[in-house]
Amino acid sequence: MAGQGRFYQKEAPFNSRKKSQSRSNAKQKRVVSRSDIVDRRKRARDHIKAREQANANRLHGEEVRAKRQKLCKEVAEKIVWRKFDRKNEAFENFYKQVMQTMYPNCDNFDKVWATFVKCIERSICVHFRFNLNHADLAEKALYLLESEIIPEYINNESNRQKGSEDLSGTEAAIQIAPLEWTSHNKHSLWKVSVDAKTFRKKESLMNIYNFVYENTKFGLIIRHDPTINILPELLSIQSSDRILDLCGGGGENGIRAPVIAERFSSPDSTGVLVVNETSIASGTVAIRNLSRTLTCSANVIVTTHRILDYPQMESMNDGFDRVLCMVPCSGDGLIRNCPEKWRTWTALKGVENHSKQIKLLTKALSLVKVGGTVLYCTRSMNPIENEAVVTAVLDNGLCEVELVDIHSIIDEKFPAFLKHPGVESWAVFGEEMQTLSSCEKLNEKDKTKFSSTMWPKPKRNLDRCVRVLPHENDTHAFFFAALTKCTAEAIPTVSAAPTAEKADKRPSDRHKQSSTGNHFTPLKRQNWKNLVQCYGLKSNNQDSFLQKRQSIQNGQYSVHLVSEQAIKILTSRHVGKLAVQRAGVEAFHLTPSISRVEITDVGAQALAPALSKQIIPLPIAIVEQLLDTKEVWNHQLPALTLEHVESLQDGSFVAVIETPCDQDEDSIGFITCVKYQNGISMAASPDLNYNRSRLLFLLSRYRNSQGSK
Template identity: 25%
Template sequence: GHYKDIKKENEKYEHYYKEQKCFDISQFEEFLNAMKQPLPAVFRITGYKRHAKQLLKNMKRNHFEDLTELKIGDDTVKPPVPLSWYPDDLAWQTDLNRGQIRKVPQLQNFHTFLIAESESGHITRQEAVSMIPPLLLDVHSHHKVLDMCAAPGSKTAQIVELLHRDENNSIPEGICVANDKDNKRCYMLVHQIGRLHSPSTLIVNHDASNFPEIFIKNDDGKDILLRYDRILCDVPCSGDGTMRKNTDVWVKWNQANAIYLHRTQYRILLRGLELLASGGQLVYSTCSLNPIEDEAVVAAAIHHCGGAVELVSVSLPGLKWSPGVSSWRVMDSDMNWYDTHDQVPEKKKNISYSMFPPGGQDVMEAMHLERCMRLLPHQQDTGGFFVAVLRKKKPLPWQKDELKCEAEVVEKSGSETTAETDLLAYLKDKQPPLTTSASNRQAPPRKKRKWEPGFKEDPFVFLTSEDELFLCIYLLSRSFFGLKDFPVNQILSRTTNGKKKQLYFVSKLVKNIIENNINYVKVINTGVRVFSRSANTQNDLECEFRLVQDGSECIEPFMSARVIPIKICDVTKFLLEDQPKYDELSEELRDNLKNLAPGSMIYKYEPENENADVGCELLLCGWKGTFSSRLYMNNHERMHFLNMVGVPV
């Protein structure tokens, strides 16, 4: 293909980075050579911890042991190695290319395993450096997290996994709001995050630099502004750190890209800092090495926030990186360098104040830009990347309402002073002024800001006690599944009319957001499917809804009936045969099923002790028929469970 023909040279690029002095110049050749090498393949075992650890154990045992002595021609194959800085050995790097994996018989099983687990979403191909921002966010299960530029969603998936880190609680009290400006890319998010079956995620479609205010009702029923404990701000960038993967950047690179993108990046970061709760943390990241997109954006934001925001010193054990720089220059499209904004000719209006260091040596030292992390390709065989972690110490100077009363309730209609006028008033006394486009902040009061849907999303309709279906689910789930304390009012459907076939479950906070913002926030997707209407051919069924595999983790903790214990021998039987007859199952399982009415149920495997071969709990949605029983899961899920119990697929 054309990738092989691309000449990995660009004189402008070399000249720019040599002169910019943001690397140790003695390592420049090493840096450049590393940029020309193909990137090693990296994959991550995804999902919630106990499953991920079991899959890792089986992968090492069933696949990596074959690879230790393997030769391709005269070359000994290096087996995959874990990334030293990624927790629990859940991320792996391999120098095997796809061609080798397909050609060599011993690698064939590994290849089949990788494909099956990628399709079911339990393994994901992800660049090593892109795994870093979510790890540095330090997410806990009670946090409200916003991912501002989330598509395609591999970082978001990491955030959702961290939200579910407390394995005793399948419904975290926190939330992950995943946003993307591009409607089509939002559906990539639906696919990526949907595999995790979390009731605590919300996918929305807005311009990050003008992300709307979201209101929630507090316990007293009053409207309060939603502020986030953690925000990921992985902004659109020139991508010049990705040349190892996107080789066409060698041809397309020019110095103007960064200047064009800087303003958008700056606006997104400022909006993120406004939405962040005091005491909260924001991670700003790019896959560019250009200081105009990196340190300049961070420094301008810190400067304009007047002491409200600081850089945090962070690291990951085993990760190599270089500190951020505190001096840089700006190059225009004619390749002229400028050290300060005063040197820029009047006609170069696209070069703004915010692209330059915002002060002298004292100001810059006080900012601690060395706390930013620059990841260079020759340091650890990765792509190029930039990350900064910012903490908000107090409300921003122009957030007047929040300065007056951080915890006080804000009127929903909004006051006539918007954040935008607050910001402009604040900046009038400051020199240099912010470009007005960068201050296009919080939109005016609610009543003016109802969006006109240009796209048609299915509605989100919660079951209410007036709803006939509510009664059906409420009564049947209580009597049939023993769901005593299950919050039925957090169940929604995606249709207002006709027979509701699929029912979804969301956490309390997601419901609060949807009910209070449905006309102001463009929600693309939320909820995990918990019930599906059975094709009720036999009228002797007690419950016309069946449970769904996706929702089993959410719903099983509430069930006091129809959860049947199962041993691995029977699990394997069900996975390998579509509908085993009762006499093919173990006597113990037959006894457990004997008095159960036909219909939907959950098989639950629990390890007998810590040394059990399958060391984690498994929940399998099943159906009890008259003569046989079966599982309700698709082929990808079936393959995944076979890998979990260690049966070669």
């Protein structure tokens, strides 16, 4: 017992320690839980403060934007390159020889050269074009410009001249008028006889500048070089053609694509335009620009490929009818807008681009079908980037190619437009402006920089090419050459990746690659039934829609309205996968698991005539209240409007902005809203702010037009 007692005496302290330890652990847990509660409350307070700060930032967004604009303005004034001398002896010597071949029998060449140099030392004048893809709105904007904006400017200038004795002749000479050489759609292309900086800062032009700025922001006006206006004619575009803009250009495609797409504006048109960008970032920029200028175009596709890796179609009959190949170049034809080229230009700038330009033009010819045309275009005046590239492709023997005479097209469509034929001979200069007679006489170092294709070849009919000089039409410098593919022999694909070889080795991969790019697939029948059930689509053409998976986790799809020709391109078999970033009009967002269908703002504009459900008229006053507060309660709605709203199902619907009954006007536009139990609100979207601003702009214009009446 004594031993047992000693045993229990030893155990008793251990048990007591265990109990005390458990009590201390419980206390620590309670303390930890209390600290967690304190931390949660602190995080909640911080979150509320951050949210309040974010709301304050939104409320003061205009002040932030104003400060940002002021900072940008100050930085722009400090840019140095605007102030250096526009002189480059090598540039002048090089192009003086080129222009002497363009003016062979000119008695006063020195005067022509002086005019040319004086022109390229000045910035180009402002040109803008009314976007005929929005024909009704552009026509109203044109009427406003001609009937109010310009007469007001002329009246103010005449009053200012009467009250000012020190008016200079330069200020009095500012003209705003349509370009004379644009016989087709004469009043669509306009010129202001000042450069962009003066146009932006001159007080007397502020009303015209604001008019152009606002209409450009919403896609009714396009600012571009007027020479872009002749591209559709040089391509000889028909309403059923497949057209590829191969070399992209990011923001440039917001300019070129609308001009080309005007040929597809008629209801009977079946053509399609494919815009290729070289990266996803530039593709995003192009889509943002096209969303303004080509809002409801079901026949526009945006792809993202490196130019030399653009996938070939397996069938030659599925090729493109026209390919625009505006290749990267030295860009010395843009020297009026890029004056830094005065100090950076060297004779080797064109040499560096020559071999790549040959590959790009060869690639363009491989994508066009037999009988199709490739328009090769640069913004360079260098023959090594222009005529030498065309000569190299004509002589490479990969297939028979004919150089088309496009002078007759310009003479017929734009008789007042001044141009020159391509040059037949030119000199090749070295790094130190020494003349190089031939490729065979070069040293080993120079042979790595120059190739035999840079020297002129006789009898290549290069006079069929077109050169545009800056001083003759007040434009940038351009070079155009149209080549028609005459034979069915396949041109080997110029590509950096052996896609075709891999496809031959692995048939399963070939099947994957030839599927529709970026998961665009035909619309499932059940999804089509959901669209018809929700919105009462009158169209029976289910094949006009494609679906694209947006979220694997939630099973969400975007439904795109796409033209028949565009669907053929998307579903054709390619050697390699076609990377599609945009196809047609993104009309619906669909979640099949909960049978939810939401229509987009663009889808509402494109499909409004085909909707029989979830579409109601809204008075202008209610729309303005929606745009201001983003929601309207049921008790704030007029009786008739409330009756229309109550007839809708909860969820997304389309509101037609109705004009007063006594006015003979079309609807101003459409707005996508959401119906709740107690009211309606604007539908949230990534483009909500832009759509809101656009509707406010259209409503203000409508109010002004009614006030003038």
